[in-house]
Amino acid sequence: xxxxxxxxxxxxxxxxxxxxxxxxxxxxxxxxxxxxxxxxxxxxxxxxxxxxxxxxxxxxxxxxxxxxxxxxxxxxxxxxxxxxxxxxxxxxxxxxxxxxxxxxxxxxxxxxxxxxxxxxxxxxxxxxxxxxxxxxxxxxxxxxxxxxx
Amino acid sequence: xxxxxxxxxxxxxxxxxxxxxxxxxxxxxxxxxxxxxxxxxxxxxxxxxxxxxxxxxxxxxxxxxxxxxxxxxxxxxxxxxxxxxxxxxxxxxxxxxxxxxxxxxxxxxxxxxxxxxxxxxxxxxxxxxxxxxxxxxxxxxxxxxxxxxxxxxxxxxxxxxxxxxxxxxxxxxxxxxxxxxxxxxxxxxxxxxxxxxxxxxxxxxxxxxxxxxxxxxxxxxxxxxxxxxxxxxxxxxxxxxxxxxxxxxxxxxxxxxxxxxxxxxxxxxxxxxxxxxxxxxxxxxxxxxxxxxxxxxxxxxxxxxxxxxxxxxxxxxxxxxxxxxxxxxxxxxxxxxxxxxxxxxxxxxxxxxxxxxxxxxxxxxxxxxxxxxxxxxxxxxxxxxxxxxxxxxxxxxxxxxxxxxxxxxxxxxxxxxxxxxxxxxxxxxxxxxxxxxxxxxxxxxxxxxxxxxxxxxxxxxxxxxxxxxxxxxxxxxxxxxxxxxxxxxxxxxxxxxxxxxxxxxxxxxxxxxxxxxxxxxxxxxxxxxxxxxxxxxxxxxxxxxxxxxxxxxxxxxxxxxxxxxxxxxxxxxxxxxxxxxxxxxxxxxxxxxxxxxxxxxxxxxxxxxxxxxxxxxxxxxxxxxxxxxxxxxxxxxxxxxxxxxxxxxxxxxxxxxxxxxxxxxxxxxxxxxxxxx
Numbered sequence: 052x053x054x055x056x057x058x059x060x061x062x063x064x065x066x067x068x069x070x071x072x073x074x075x076x077x078x079x080x081x082x083x084x085x086x087x088x089x090x091x092x093x094x095x096x097x098x099x100x101x102x103x104x105x106x107x108x109x110x111x112x113x114x115x116x117x118x119x120x121x122x123x124x125x126x127x128x129x130x131x132x133x134x135x136x137x138x139x140x141x142x143x144x145x146x147x148x149x150x151x152x153x154x155x156x157x158x159x160x161x162x163x164x165x166x167x168x169x170x171x172x173x174x175x176x177x178x179x180x181x182x183x184x185x186x187x188x189x190x191x192x193x194x195x196x197x198x199x200x
Numbered sequence: 201x202x203x204x205x206x207x208x209x210x211x212x213x214x215x216x217x218x219x220x221x222x223x224x225x226x227x228x229x230x231x232x233x234x235x236x237x238x239x240x241x242x243x244x245x246x247x248x249x250x251x252x253x254x255x256x257x258x259x260x261x262x263x264x265x266x267x268x269x270x271x272x273x274x275x276x277x278x279x280x281x282x283x284x285x286x287x288x289x290x291x292x293x294x295x296x297x298x299x300x301x302x303x304x305x306x307x308x309x310x311x312x313x314x315x316x317x318x319x320x321x322x323x324x325x326x327x328x329x330x331x332x333x334x335x336x337x338x339x340x341x342x343x344x345x346x347x348x349x350x351x352x353x354x355x356x357x358x359x360x361x362x363x364x365x366x367x368x369x370x371x372x373x374x375x376x377x378x379x380x381x382x383x384x385x386x387x388x389x390x391x392x393x394x395x396x397x398x399x400x401x402x403x404x405x406x407x408x409x410x411x412x413x414x415x416x417x418x419x420x421x422x423x424x425x426x427x428x429x430x431x432x433x434x435x436x437x438x439x440x441x442x443x444x445x446x447x448x449x450x451x452x453x454x455x456x457x458x459x460x461x462x463x464x465x466x467x468x469x470x471x472x473x474x475x476x477x478x479x480x481x482x483x484x485x486x487x488x489x490x491x492x493x494x495x496x497x498x499x500x501x502x503x504x505x506x507x508x509x510x511x512x513x514x515x516x517x518x519x520x521x522x523x524x525x526x527x528x529x530x531x532x533x534x535x536x537x538x539x540x541x542x543x544x545x546x547x548x549x550x551x552x553x554x555x556x557x558x559x560x561x562x563x564x565x566x567x568x569x570x571x572x573x574x575x576x577x578x579x580x581x582x583x584x585x586x587x588x589x590x591x592x593x594x595x596x597x598x599x600x601x602x603x604x605x606x607x608x609x610x611x612x613x614x615x616x617x618x619x620x621x622x623x624x625x626x627x628x629x630x631x632x633x634x635x636x637x638x639x640x641x642x643x644x645x646x647x648x649x650x651x652x653x654x655x656x657x658x659x660x661x662x663x664x665x666x667x668x669x670x671x672x673x674x675x676x677x678x679x680x681x682x683x684x685x686x687x688x689x690x691x692x693x694x695x696x697x698x699x700x701x702x703x704x705x706x707x708x709x710x711x712x713x714x715x716x717x718x719x720x721x722x723x724x725x726x727x728x729x730x731x732x733x734x735x736x737x738x739x740x741x742x743x744x745x746x747x748x749x750x751x752x753x754x755x756x757x758x759x760x761x762x763x764x765x766x767x768x769x770x771x772x773x774x775x776x777x778x779x780x781x782x783x784x785x786x787x788x789x790x791x792x793x794x795x796x797x798x799x800x801x802x803x804x805x806x807x808x809x810x811x812x813x814x815x816x817x818x819x820x821x822x823x824x825x826x827x828x829x830x831x832x833x834x835x836x837x838x839x840x841x842x843x844x845x846x847x848x849x850x851x852x853x854x855x856x857x858x859x860x861x862x863x864x865x866x867x868x869x870x871x872x873x874x875x876x877x
Contacts, residue, residue, distance in 0.1 A: 090858045093741065093790035094844045102850065102858065107491055109829045109850045109858075111840055140833050142840065194840055 058154045061178065063185055064133065064146040067121045071146075072153065072178065072187045077135045081149055084130040096197065100145060103132075110134065112143040118193060119170050135190050142194050155180060160187075172196065211476065212256050213305050219245045220297055221550070227290045228553045230275075230282060239276045243269060249297070258310040261300045267318055268293045270325045280324045289320050291554075343415065347393055354417040355445040359390070362418065366429055367411035367437035375408035376401050381432035383414060389428060390418030411437070479580065482541055489530075489537045490730055490827030496530045498855065499523050538726075543583050545623045545632070546574035551587070552594055552621060559598045566616040567602055576623035578630050582704050582724055586632070589697040589708075593634045593720050594619065596694075601638030601718055611715060613637070629748060630726060635719035641712040643669045653677055670710050671811070674698045702865045705731060705746050723748060731828060733851075734804065735821035735859055738786040739794040742859035743817070744826055744851060745806060749864040753820060754803040761801050774803060774814045781805065781814045782871070789846070789867075794818050806864050813868060826851040828861050845870040 061072035062081070089101040089112050098117035103110050112132060116123060129148040134141060155178045162176045173196075175189040226242035229235065250265040271289070274280035296317050300310045343351070351361045366382060368375045380401040386392050393415040397403055400412045416425065422440050429438050503523040510516050549571045560567040578586075602608075602617035609615055622633040643666055650656045650672045661669075672678060676695040701708045706724040725731055725748055733744035734753065756764060764775050765783065772783040783803070787794035795818060804815040828849045834841045846867030847860050 088857075091741065091792075092841060092844070093792055093847070093860065095841045099841060104852050104856060104858065107852065109831065109852070111834050113840070140840075142834075195838075197838060197840055197842070 057157050059157070059160060059178070061153050061155065061185065061187055062133065063150045063153050064131070065148045065150060066116055066119070066146055067124070070150065070183065070185045072185045073133060073135065073144075073190055074175075074187065075152065077137055077190050079134040079136050079141065082132045082134065082143075084126055084132055084145065085128075087132060103143065105134065105141070105143075108141060110141045110143050112145060113193070115144045115146050118144075119173065137191050137194060140194060142190075144190075144193075153178075153180075153185065155185075209256070209308075212252055213301070214476065215252060216249055216301050219249045220294060220301060221547075223249075223297075224291075224294050224554055225550050227287065227294065228550075228557065230290070231287050231557070234278075234282050236276065239272060243272045243276070246272065253310070258300070258304060260312065260314065261297065261304070261310040264293075264296065264300070264314050264318070267321045267325070268297075271321050274325055286324065289317070289324070292317050292320070343394060347415070350393060351415065351417070351443055352445055354391075355443065359417050359419055360421075361443035362414075362416045362422070362425060363441045363443055364414045364416060364425065364429070365411060365437070365439040365441075366414070366435060368408055369434040369436045370409070372434040373405065375405045376403050378432045378434055379403075379408060379412050382429045382435065383412075385428040385431055386414060386416050386418075386425065389420045389425060390416055392416055415443075482537070483581075486537055486541065487827070489534050492530050493534055493730075493825070494827060494852065496523075496527045500527060501855065534730075538579070538730075541580050542577040543580050544574060545576050545578055545583065545630075548583060548587050548590065549574050549621055549623070552590070555591070555594065556598060556619065559595065560602075563598060564604060565598065565602050566605055567598060568616050568618050569621070570618060571621045573623040576625060576630055578623075578724065579726060582630075582706075585700060585704055586722070586724065589700045589722070590621075590632070590634065592694075592697050594621070597634060597636040597638065597718070601636035601640075603639055607639075626723075630724045632722045632724065633719060634722075635717060637717040640714045640716055640718055641670055641673070641710070642714070646670065646672050650675065650678060668811075670712055673710075674708075705748055707748060730825050731861075733824055733826050733859075733861065735824055735853075736786070736802070736804065736815070736817040737819040737821055738790075738817040739792040741790070741792050742821065742853065742857065743786055744824075744859040744861045745804060745815070745864065746861070747823065749806045751805040751807065751812065754805070755820075756801040756803065758799055765801070774805075776805060776812070776814070779812065781812045783814045783816055784867075784871070786815055786817045807868060811868060813864075813871065824853075826853070826859070826861070 060075040062075060062078055063070055063072045065071070087103050089103050091101045092099055092111070095101075098114050100112040100114050103112055114123075124147065126145075130145060131149045132143040132145055133149065134143045136142075159180045160176050160178045173189050173193050174186055176187040178185040178187060222245045223242050226238050226245070229238045230242070246265050246268050250262050250269065253261040253265065268290075271280065271286075271293075275282055275286065280286060296312060296314050299312045303312060304310050354361050364386075366379075368378050372378060379395075383392060383395055383400065395415075396413045397407060400408070418425065422442075425440060426438050429435055500523055503520055507516055507520060552571075553569060556567055556569040597619050602619065603611070603613075605615045608617065618637050620633070620635045622631075622635075624631050647656075647661045647664070647669050650669075651658065651661060655672065655675045655678060656664075673694045674697075676693065678693060678695065698708055701722055701724070704724055706722055708723075709721045710718065711721070712718040725746075732747040734747055734750050736743050736745065766773055766775060768780065772785075774781045774783050785794075786792070797818070802817055802820045804817070804820075805812055806815060807813050828851055830849045831841065831847070832849075833839070835844060835847065837843045846863050848863035848866070849861045851859050851861055853859055
């Protein structure tokens with residue numbers, strides 16, 4: 052039981068063939084892209100896909116690839132929107148593919164992100180288990196720290 | 201426990217604020233002349249304030265209000281004249297009470313230095329009577345005129361009217377219980393018109409030391425009455441007197457009408473009951489109702505489509521009827537909820553009487569303050585937001601508008617200046633006007649001030665119309681006051697007033713004439729939650745323009761387009777009633793793809809204060825009510841969606857699509873700054 056309490060639960064998804072994760076407590080739901088009508092938002096930054104009507108709530112949608120300055124990719128049947136909620140802000144992120152929910156022990160996670168130069172400030176931690184390496188993103192920073200673009 | 205205590209505390213603070221306000225309003229009325237009604241009202245408020253502060257354990261406040269009551273009682277009986285000195289003292293009392301209330305709110309302590317004020321009260325009232333519960337010692341009877349009539353009438357109907365004095369054994373415990381039983385027994389015999397003390401059934405034993413008195417109308421005999429009282433037990437004495445009619449000399453008892461103020465008042469508390477609700481709960485309800493109204497619109501649309509498809513189907517008829525009914529209920533609920541949130545402007549207007557009184561006294565000006573349309577209703581949220589702008593405008597009117605008596609006489613004006621505060625409904629808006637008959641705004645001094653502050657250039661000033669010059673006072677950093685006085689505030693400028701009004705989707709305009717006066721006109725929406733908009737479509741996007749800023753919509757034929765739309769310095773302008781108005785193509789401004797069809801052109805003139813802009817879009821959709829969803833969390837510098845000018849929020853339309861709600865004042869500002877660059 053004691054071990055279970057310390058488990059870190061993460062939703063793992065892929066972007067440009069790499070594995071990324073977002074902590075489960077920040078996630079509301081995951082949606083298929085084709086089921087959702089995204090409306091463009093005028094004059095918004097380029098990483099903004101638009102806004103959606105999520106059961107009466109206005110939710111901005113961010114293209115995670117563009118946000119992290121990765122090469123663009125066409126949407127396909129694997130594309131998903133991960134809806135997150137932090138500090139009253141509900142924001143959706145378009146990702147290439149949602150892989151799984153994973154659990155990590157504290158010793159499998161390193162919070163030192165010094166070695167990563169690109170997007171370093173958007174990374175909360177790195178989880179390593181067996182041969183897997185999963186970069187856990189800091190959604191709060193990604194939403195709030197948009198000055199440098 | 202703590203939570204409940206806090207809840208009571210919150211209630212206390214809120215209630216006392218209301219009571220203090222009513223006391224203040226009452227005193228303002230008394231300043232105009234003696235009125236028994238008003239004194240009673242003030243007394244009642246002071247009394248309930250005393251009661252609740254005692255319950256909450258604020259002894260100072262309780263004692264102080266008690267002192268104030270004594271003063272009021274003296275005024276009521278004309279033992280103390282209602283002169284300026286006394287009025288000022290009453291205001292001083294209110295200020296002290298406010299101070300205590302503020303201390304209580306801040307630190308839960310009601311300690312405020314009241315010695316001076318109390319000394320002043322004592323000088324009018326006299327020393328005695330600092331302790332309570334001496335009031336029941338009087339042997340006199342007092343009834344209201346109405347009660348006297350009832351008694352008289354009963355005598356004429358050959359009923360017995362008994363005035364009964366009952367003494368209770370001194371060592372009896374729970375005297376109130378005995379009194380209750382005795383009075384209850386009497387009620388079986390006839391009509392108990394009156395009991396002293398009024399709280400006979402809850403009073404402390406000490407208060408019933410002198411027993412209690414009853415006026416009873418009955419067909420029964422004295423003996424029967426005596427028996428019934430005695431049945432309560434531990435009764436020491438019963439004295440029964442007969443009332444023989446008010447003209448009769450046979451009355452061996454002195455009946456005085458309306459002598460004891462306090463007892464009478466306490467009988468007459470209002471019977472309407474209220475509950476207090478957290479405004480956040482109402483906001484939530486309002487939000488849901490908004491959604492409901494919009495969903496109803498969607499339902500009607502679908503039902504209409506189904507009707508076309510399945511004409512003649514009996515279920516369709518029922519569907520349509522139900523949809524119609526739900527729609528009706530929905531709008532009724534909307535009205536009801538809006539009505540709950542609505543307050544009359546009287547609540548805020550009344551505050552200003554006191555303010556003007558103090559301000560004019562301090563600045564040695566004579567001002568008559570006239571309010572109109574106090575019953576105009578406005579959403580509570582707006583009401584709260586509008587107070588500060590009004591305070592500022594009224595202060596300005598006193599400080600800079602109205603001249604001193606000497607100046608006015610020199611100009612051949614009446615010595616007394618007038619400030620008018622008016623509210624009225626106009627379509628979906630509430631108009632609030634503040635006007636004074638003072639010196640008016642000096643256009644030249646405004647211009648030079650704006651130049652001096654570097655807000656405009658010489659060129660600007662020379663080409664500027666008078667109205668444009670007047671509007672300069674709304675620029676940030678502009679203030680005509682040469683010295684910042686205590687009266688006109690602490691550097692808060694007219695720009696803040698304007699911003700506050702615009703935040704509520706309102707509009708402010710100025711009319712001014714030299715030596716005639718100045719008028720500020722504020723136009724506000726009825727509610728913040730639901731706004732009336734004009735929907736237009738450009739490319740794939742819908743835009744919603746608040747109707748409060750839309751002046752006119754125009755459709756031009758190809759020929760007219762050529763005639764009225766010109767190019768000035770490469771920019772399109774529209775010639776409208778001798779004015780040249782810049783044209784903004786929504787698609788260009790917001791970088792949205794649109795199709796250009798020259799055969800028909802839609803124009804929307806928007807703006808205010810002679811500052812107009814003309815929007816051009818592909819299609820006019822129509823007018824609609826919408827619930828605005830704020831995007832404040834996402835919009836702005838450094839935020840997720842960035843700084844997008846001229847959009848204040850989004851709304852979800854009947855068919856589930858979005859419309860962007862435009863912020864026209866903000867957009868005008870953006871255009872202006874782009875021009876300067």
